Amino acid sequence: MSHSETLILDGAAIRRALTRISHEILEKNKGTKDLVLLGIPTGGDYLAAELAAIIAGIEGVEVPYGVLDITLYRDDLSHKTIRPLRKTDLPFSPDDRRVVMVDEVLFTGRTIRAAMDAIMDLGRPRSIQLAVLIDRGHRELPIRPDYVGRNVPTSREEEVHVDFDSNHKPIGVRLIKP
């Protein structure tokens, strides 16, 4: 049981990263018109709420955000332990919107592939973009994030955890070595 942990980002650093991402999203989309945020549980949905709040602080506009459960779109059903499903909750139609998917850690890219399929089944967005707090590498699909909080080189065996407090506020990112 000799594993070690490193704190990569603390709460303040996460906040700074999310603020930068918010600015980048606004800059790239030239404001908030047709912009929606879609968080991927678990974690991505909390971060989407954070980003929406920061953007509201910057622009004074409430950007709609929703939750997209992608479990049913995964390609590893018979390999992974079945988790309780989260309900997909979109307070808007993605048709003709600029959808920003929000995830905590980008790894193989398979979750994002599944998320894009899930969005396509819900409507026809004008564009889909991807924001992640951590990009840890090891992509297995041709997927590239549009917004990254921090690039963290890792080995495959390591794990990256984003921690939230009881109010779903991000408080730290840990790198765990086996």
Add this chain to the structure above:
Amino acid sequence: MTFLHKHILGTRQLSAQDITMILDTAESFKEINTRDIKKVPTLRGKTVVNLFYEASTRTRTSFEIAEKRLSADAVNISASSSSVVKGETLEDTARNIEAMRPDIIVIRHSASGAADYLARRLDCSIINAGDGAHEHPSQALLDLFTMRQHRGRIRGLTVTIIGDITHSRVARSNLFALTTMGARVRLAGPGTMIPPGIEKLGCEVFTSMEEALAGADVVMMLRIQLERQGRSLLPSLREYARFYGLNRDKLQLAREDALVMHPGPMNRGVEICSDVADGGQNVILEQVENGVAVRMALLYLVSGPVADNP
């Protein structure tokens, strides 16, 4: 929380945690059923065989829709068109189907224990869509789902089930699932239709429908098999309707907001009067709607990895 059942043979084997997980999962699927594109790729490439040895429109259609919405390839085999009529044994039929490598077999059969029989002999997952007078788990689970949807909980509800309990797999599966979830179950029916020892399964037995209805949160009417009339179980449907049929007056004995349920198909004027069947308290069509989501949940959950646990 994990789901470790490879088969769904009955609610008897399910824990409260299992049932909760099935109902929670079904909630997610219910949302999919309201979309424009009512389909997810979850079971893409999986083959599901619906092996129906008894006529059933409702259950078979519900399973088939559930399978298609999960992108599984669904194949229907019904007794009338199958080799059953040629005298092939259940085992041989099942082995032949298995040789075509289905992932799940959904079976409806007139013999109690038929689903267990297949599960013991085949490698694929088995979902029991009704075996004889034994179990009909997906029906009970959709009933619980509907109750929870309206009442927010199962625990503490008083559920009265009325009809031919002896021959009803719906009654058994509901009884097992409801008692596991902490509901109070009352059964009522003619003396010829109450099986011996059933009270040991944790329910109260009444011969008076009126007493069984008093204060109930849910009233579940069972379909009476018309062919039982005139045999020793039942002198006439007329008399059955008088003593065990649900009408507006009797319903008033239950709670004011009691739900009226029926697994269908209904015999109007026998076990249920049209004023009740069409009345504001009935949730019969919601049961049907929820059936698809619950069956999607079952198909999804048995497709996950399973520890060596039946």
Add this chain to the structure above:
Amino acid sequence: MKTVIRKGRVVDPSRGRDEILDILIVDGFIARQGGSIADDDAEVIDAEGLVVAPGLIDIHVHLRDPGQEYKEDIASGTRAAAAGGFTAVACMPNTAPVNDTLAVTEYIKNRSLRDGLVRVYPIGAITKGLKGETLVEMGELTAAGCVAFSDDGRWVADGDLMRRALEYVKPFGVPLVSHAEDTTLTAGGVMNEGFVATDLGLKGIPWVAEDAAVFRDVMLAALTGTRLHICHISTRGSVDIIRGAKMAGVLVTCEATPHHLTLSEEAVRGYDTNAKMSPPLRLQEDIEALWRGLADGTIDVIATDHAPHHRDEKNVEFNLALNGIVGLETALSLTLRLVEKKVLTLSEAVDKLSCGPARVLSLPGGSLRDGAAADIVIFDPEEKWTVDPRGFLSKGRNTPFAGWELPGVVHRTLVGGKTVFCRT
């Protein structure tokens, strides 16, 4: 031709003996027995540490021959009997054709003499074709060798017909054997009626189906004064009715099977078709009532109702499976299990499996007295073995006891002084 069985523990309830003795067999008969017999010409069978008992007799066996040889035949059935320690069996008439004519009785007798390893006593049908309509020529069949008459598997539902059968058979001195279950009360049932049937959604057979039929038959025996033997009783009520009748002097005897003495309706869970029998497995209270009936002598006989079936007849949905299990190769061990449980003494166990059956059907055997035919079983009452149906000599593999570890291993079975089974 001489044989000495040396230093065995001779358990012979017919003479109340239980002691270490040598037994000298000359030309197939027991010549004498004593503390130590020296005879240089004799073949020696060492039985030290083993029980030597009169050969077991099973008065309720289905040999399936003629007509259903794919399930069992006289050769395989008697081989299984010998392996189980039996030196004689009585076979039931529900063959194809039914044993209701001289030709079938003679076929069974002749075939047994040619192929049988143990003695075979045919039981004839009471009614033609077991249909419960017209009486069989019981006089002729008794003369041909039938030792009793039974419509086993079916009850003679017509009370007047059963009365006439009892009256008619009386002068021939053989008993009627009744499978007492009122079929109007069993209709459609596949297991005991009660909690387990309710739980499994299977149609039940109530105890009253047996009790009511036993009561009627016992009363008819009282009315007619004819000997009546009731098959495989399974309920508390049957034990009570027969106990009372015996006290009242009615000429009634009865048997119980090893499975009804061992298993309850719980064995049906999992829809195990090897737990499907007629009459059905009952409750623990019934098992205990049967135990008391054995101990107080109400139950005279342990008989197997050996009912071999083909795998395909059991490997089906529960309600389609045929009734019954094989029993010849597990009966002694299941009875010795009752000795372990202190239900019976060893001597009583031998009595129920050998002396009692001989008494009930007035058969030779059931005794090791000097001059008797040397029908003998030699077994170790304590050695354990694990039941593996693949090793059965019967063609039937249908047993609910597969995998059970049981006491009692047969070392040798002799019929008329000749070894017909020897443990390898």
